[in-house]
Amino acid sequence: MTTVFQRNAADEISDPSIQMPHRILETSTHQFPIDVLAQRLEQYLADPSSVQEKYPWAARIVMGFPVSSWQRHLVWHVGQKARFISAVWSGAGLGSYLTNEWLGSSAGSKALAENSEILIDGQQRLHSLEEYFMDRLAVPDAQGQPRTWSEVGNSERKRFLSTIFAHSTVCSDDELALRKTYDLYAQGLVPRAHDQRAVQ
Known part of the structure; x- marks a missing residue:
């Protein structure tokens, strides 16, 4: 059987009752260098x-972003982190990381409301960057020798820091929508185990 691709469906055979999934929250994406992070x-x-006073409810802080308690833990092993950093050096596509721009205030305190400015997707990749910048991770140089960030000269650092890492944002105080968005973002990459999903 031969299948022919048609960009548009013929009106007489399309079923208007079929609805495909929609975006849960409106998303904006901007191209920023890693230097911003x-x-x-x-x-x-x-x-x-x-920062900890501002986000007392955060399970952890990654690259200065709060991470909510309903997100999975830091699960990448050293090899995965090193591969990501090597991908940055090699110019591979990094995808994007997703944060929530929404800011809510907590009554009578300096703390922001839960889910304010959280990192929704990209925690493992941003944590890998943090580990590398803090010299807790070494990656092979062009000769295969493991190198930490502090060993790299300024011209190479500038090249790394100028690499584009897209930053996507949503803006919502709806925790269920944020949890669903968090789960949805993982579907196209490495699916999260059931116990790592935010919506159970």
């Missing part, structure tokens, strides 16, 4: 206690 990490490291 490095600057955020620098700001966090300059005063980590103020």
Whole structure:
């Protein structure tokens, strides 16, 4: 049987009652260099206690972003982290990371409401960057020798930091929609185990 691709369905055979899934939350995407993330990490490291005061509900902070308690733990092993960093050096596509722009205030406190500014997708990749920048991860150089960030010269650092890593954002205070978005983002890559999903 030969199948012919048709970009548009013929009106007489299309069924208007068939509806495919829709985006849960409107998403915007911007192209930023990794340097933007490095600057955020620098700001966090300059005063980590103020960031922890701002997000007391966060399960952890990754590259200065709060991560909610309903997201999976840090699960990438050293090899996966090193492969990601090597992909950055090699110019491979990095996909995008997703954050929530929504800001809610907690009554009578400096803390922001839960789910404010959370990192929704990209935790493993951003944590790999953080580990590398903090010299807790080494990756092979062009000769195959393991190198940490502090061993790399400024011209090579500039090349790495100028690599584009797309930043996608949503803006919502609806935790269920955020959880569904979190689960949806994992479907096209490495599916999360059932116990790692936010919506059970």
